[in-house]
Amino acid sequence: MSNYQVTARKWRPQDFSQLVGQEHVTTALTNAVNSGKIPHAYLFSGPRGVGKTSSARILSKLLNCVHSPNICGECPACLEIASGQSLDVREIDGASNRGIDQIREIRDNVIYAPMNLKYKIYIIDEVHMLTKEASNALLKVLEEPPSHMIFMLATTEANKVLPTIRSRCQHYLLKRIPLDILIDRLSFILQNENINFEREAVEEIAVAGDGSMRDSQTILDQVILYSKDNLTMQSVREVLGIPETSYFETIVSAVASQDIVAILEQVQKYLMEAGDGVSFAENLAKFLRKGLLIKKLPQNHPLLELSEDKYNALSVLFADLEEDDILTLLNLSLELSETLRHEKSERFWIESTMFKMLDYKNRVSLSELRQEIFKLLGRNTQNNNPGIQHNAPNAARPPQPANTQQQQQAQQQAQQQTPRASSFGDKWDAHKKTMGQRPAERPVERQPAQSAQPDIAKPIERQQERPAERSQEKPAAPAEKPERLTDAITNLFEA
Numbered sequence: 001m002s003n004y005q006v007t008a009r010k011w012r013p014q015d016f017s018q019l020v021g022q023e024h025v026t027t028a029l030t031n032a033v034n035s036g037k038i039p040h041a042y043l044f045s046g047p048r049g050v051g052k053t054s055s056a057r058i059l060s061k062l063l064n065c066v067h068s069p070n071i072c073g074e075c076p077a078c079l080e081i082a083s084g085q086s087l088d089v090r091e092i093d094g095a096s097n098r099g100i101d102q103i104r105e106i107r108d109n110v111i112y113a114p115m116n117l118k119y120k121i122y123i124i125d126e127v128h129m130l131t132k133e134a135s136n137a138l139l140k141v142l143e144e145p146p147s148h149m150i151f152m153l154a155t156t157e158a159n160k161v162l163p164t165i166r167s168r169c170q171h172y173l174l175k176r177i178p179l180d181i182l183i184d185r186l187s188f189i190l191q192n193e194n195i196n197f198e199r200e201a202v203e204e205i206a207v208a209g210d211g212s213m214r215d216s217q218t219i220l221d222q223v224i225l226y227s228k229d230n231l232t233m234q235s236v237r238e239v240l241g242i243p244e245t246s247y248f249e250t251i252v253s254a255v256a257s258q259d260i261v262a263i264l265e266q267v268q269k270y271l272m273e274a275g276d277g278v279s280f281a282e283n284l285a286k287f288l289r290k291g292l293l294i295k296k297l298p299q300n301h302p303l304l305e306l307s308e309d310k311y312n313a314l315s316v317l318f319a320d321l322e323e324d325d326i327l328t329l330l331n332l333s334l335e336l337s338e339t340l341r342h343e344k345s346e347r348f349w350i351e352s353t354m355f356k357m358l359d360y361k362n363r364v365s366l367s368e369l370r371q372e373i374f375k376l377l378g379r380n381t382q383n384n385n386p387g388i389q390h391n392a393p394n395a396a397r398p399p400q401p402a403n404t405q406q407q408q409q410a411q412q413q414a415q416q417q418t419p420r421a422s423s424f425g426d427k428w429d430a431h432k433k434t435m436g437q438r439p440a441e442r443p444v445e446r447q448p449a450q451s452a453q454p455d456i457a458k459p460i461e462r463q464q465e466r467p468a469e470r471s472q473e474k475p476a477a478p479a480e481k482p483e484r485l486t487d488a489i490t491n492l493f494e495a
């Protein structure tokens with residue numbers, strides 16, 4: 001017989017100090033036991049593998065240990081309960097004992113006093129799986145149990161437990177375990193098992209564990225079996241089938257620098273080495289989501305699930321992209337993953353998406369559109385519509401210090417001297433400069449009214465539309481995409 005014991009069992013917490021990430025529960029329970037306030041029914045709910053049945057077992061020890069309200073870990077009560085051999089602390093799996101007969105058996109037994117311990121305890125796991133009849137029978141038992149009897153119910157779906165059962169229990173909600181706590185616990189276990197490990201590898205396991213200690217430990221076991229006594233990032237990737245982030249780092253960087261060759265080469269490399277089209281699209285989307293979160297959240301925010309080094313590296317990588325740009329790329333990746341689920345020629349769809357991604361700068365973002373509309377509304381309604389003040393800095397503002405007012409006037413004058421149409425172009429230039437590109441790289445300027453050649457790319461009605469007026473109104477007409485957007489909105493308002 002094998003002596004192998006899985007990590008989750010071997011390292012199961014034996015007291016509340018080892019039950020990490022659930023201090024709100026363990027503190028409340030310890031205080032309650034210390035003050036002698038013991039209800040006859042508890043309900044532990046929360047995601048899988050976060051410590052619900054462990055809480056119930058530890059609480060059973062806390063109540064029954066000869067040194068209660070402490071856990072000595074050495075008395076017969078502690079030893080019996082820890083080994084699962086106690087006749088007074090019984091565990092029942094609600095998923096496989098769903099019927100009324102099992103609950104009737106409990107009902108018939110509760111009247112008998114505990115054999116060895118102070119309290120007789122039933123721990124019913126996955127209690128929401130009980131049949132309706134069994135739930136009703138359990139409710140009867142919970143209504144008036146003898147004083148030596150305590151029920152501890154555990155469930156991943158508290159909302160499926162009868163409300164009448166819930167209302168008879170003291171309810172403790174366990175949470176997903178934060179990433180840093182998972183990492184610390186896994187590292188602690190590895191150190192005690194004398195296994196060398198790369199911190200990055202443990203982080204990846206904890207991320208895959210998704211807030212569950214048991215899941216994290218199960219993955220850890222798998223990787224240890226694969227990589228023996230040296231836990232590396234490479235072995236974690238191979239076991240979990242996680243592609244290197246370097247594929248996506250290269251793609252994001254190549255999108256920002258408009259390098260289609262690098263992008264297509266990287267796609268090819270991914271499909272040869274790492275996975276299929278759907279996994280490519282999904283992993284790219286996950287990677288871009290990280291980029292978006294980095295723009296929005298401070299470094300240590302738990303939602304980021306990133307070490308400091310990774311955070312810094314990704315911040316540099318995404319520095320060239322605006323939030324809107326990343327959102328555009330993310331939406332394209334999600335569309336691609338959806339498309340690839342029912343389309344066969346994955347390379348075609350991936351490549352055409354990559355071309356669309358490359359064009360991200362020419363996709364009008366909502367915030368740009370909104371800014372333009374406000375600008376135009378401000379221009380058209382200045383001084384006669386106090387409701388809209390986006391471009392009317394003097395309206396309904398508290399008095400400003402003199403120098404600020406002067407600055408504003410100077411700014412306004414400068415704005416008035418600049419033709420309206422070019423302000424967006426200037427912004428575009430500034431934007432490009434911050435993107436690390438020369439303003440000269442702006443798309444070829446169009447001068448619709450002065451151009452001798454009709455522009456076939458434009459819709460016909462646009463060309464036939466009041467050419468004289470348009471040429472007077474916008475003598476400079478500098479930028480391409482923004483200018484056409486501005487025109488469209490102007491026409492909309494002037495129509």
Ligand SMILES: [Zn+2]
Nearest residue numbers: 065072075078
């Ligand atoms: Zn004890």
